[in-house]
Amino acid sequence: MRLHFIAIGGSAMHNLALALHQKGYTITGSDDMIYEPSRSRLKKEGLLPGEYGWFKEKISEEIDAVILGMHAREDNPELERAQQLGVSIYSYPEFLYEQSKEKTRVVIGGSHGKTTITSMILHVLNYHHKNVDYMVGAQLEGFDTMVHLTKENDFIVLEGDEYLSSAIDRRPKFHIYKPNIALLSGIAWDHINVFPTLDEYLEQFKIFIDSIVKGGILVYNEEDKHLKKLVEESNNTIRKHPYSTPEYHVENEQTLLHTSEGDMPVSIFGEHNLQNLAGAKWICQHMGIDEEDFYEAIASFKGASKRLEKIAETKGTVVYKDFAHSPSKVMATTRAVKQQYPDRHVIACLELHTYSSLNSEFLLQYKSSLDTADEAVVFFSPEAVENKKLDPISKEQILESFSRKDLTVYTNPVDFKEFLKEQNYDNKVLLLMSSGNYGGLDFEEIKNWIS
Structure with missing residues (x-):
């Protein structure tokens, strides 16, 4: 062909x-x-x-x-x-569906966490030598390509993105897959250039739930009120399995998950990531991996690329890079880092980079999202705002939207880089949240600054 x-x-x-x-x-x-x-x-x-x-x-x-x-x-x-x-x-997504018509399609959706959950599932399956087809949006350790298609594998695991499929196919990608088994991690309004109201955005998830094959399975985060309501209102004849944050505690900068076999240390941390783990466990169980085998495998999961990824560490400093850009994810990620490192000074840096985050009305959604950080910085490029044909944003608007008086705002990448370079990094955690690169920041350079 x-x-x-x-x-x-x-x-x-x-x-x-x-x-x-x-x-x-x-x-x-x-x-x-x-x-x-x-x-x-x-x-x-x-x-x-x-x-x-x-x-x-x-x-x-x-x-x-x-x-x-x-x-x-x-x-x-x-x-x-x-x-x-x-x-x-x-x-x-249409072609992936054509390639998987005869397979059991497992689709992982949600406004946030879908890449991490898909990565967890693939890590566990790979650990136990269970061969499946897949498509995931981040590079994973031990995998050459992030799409794998065969004739013989029974399952295909797909990351289900709610963004549009192509210029001539305006359907969200996850509407196309018709899953036999599905997971939804939660709903937080995003992509406002395509879905200008929350109701329009919620409708896409309703359609997805209704697209699950009759008799299929939906695993969902019951702690998300929007999602819980949609699932309960759905008349689709599917089995519904709720999950929630598992019990855990943090001790000496280490997260310990409470299991039937005792406390188990895990490399990931934060409530949102442990929610992701709980959802991944359900999916793996539906794919033939029992709880004990899941825990054995997940203990060695170090995370997906750019998802709370540790990029540098010295005796006194840790640096994380995260894809977080939506208000709920920024809040969850910042809170997770402070909870993991309660005795260190956490510097949280956020780049406003997406269409939604640079929209002056949507900015108000970021209120208090950086509050748990000891020090908070926001970077945005006025040129990016202009290129996206959006109304100009002022530093005053940023300060008002985040509702934090001591917030530092940078619009020049050189100034932001100098800020990072001049820091005393003793007993600190630097968290860099962005789907971009702060106007050209070389993340490798940071290793030299903290040493």
Whole structure:
């Protein structure tokens, strides 16, 4: 089968291209720019386009299907050519569904925690040598690609994103998968450029719950009031399994999970991560892993990339990087770090980087989200606000929105970098929360600053 990827350099897209190439498909692709690590990984397999740009001559009737990435616009010349020729066009979630029609589909959804939960499940299954197909949005230790597709595996585990599928398919990705087993971690309003009201956002999760195959299973976080209400109101004939935060305590900067076999140390920490663990345990049990075997495996789970990832440590200092950007995740992550390190000075730095976080109205959702940190810093780029065609934001608006008088606000990446560089890091924890890089911060440099 010959497949052409429009926007092959995307995180999920390049992983899917590599997986299908390994499966024996003939793969070509295009993109207007490809960054690392996608570039090196595609080049290694001979899939890197010879030059950047869109070339309609790459599309012919000999191609069996085109896979369209979210990065490609509706007027993309290769897409238009495929439409003219009548070539089959799929978004990547559509193609994943086509590849998994005969499998048991396990879909992990929710506004936050889905990458971590999916990663936990895959870690446990891999530990016990249980082979499954999968798609997850972060690089995991011990896995070459983050999409794996076979003919023989019975299960496929999919991270179910609620964002749109492509420029010509405006359905949220997780509406497409039709899970046999599903998990929802919680709901916190996000993607306001697509879902401008909370009710519209909630509706997407209602549709997802109704899309679960009849007789299927939904595992859900009963501590989330929005989610609990939606699940209880659903008339879908599915089995519903609630979960909540397991019992634990923190001792000498170590989280200990309370189990039937006694206290068990785990590398992850914070209530939100332990909720994730509880949900992952339920899913693994539905996939044939008993509780005892789950705990044995999860003890060695160190986390997914950029999800409370420890990037540096000395005797007196620890540095974490986290993908947190939504208000609820920022609050949960900051609280988790302070709870884990109660006797250290916690510096929490947040970059406002997404469309939602740079919206002046949505900013009010961040009230008190950084309160548990001993010191709090917010960075944003006025250029990013302008590029997203949003109303300008002032430092005063940031201070008012976060409702913290001693908050420090930076808009210049050089000034922010100097702030980090000049810190006395003795007995401190630095928490860097962003889906970006603070205007070009080299995270490797931080190791030199704290030593």
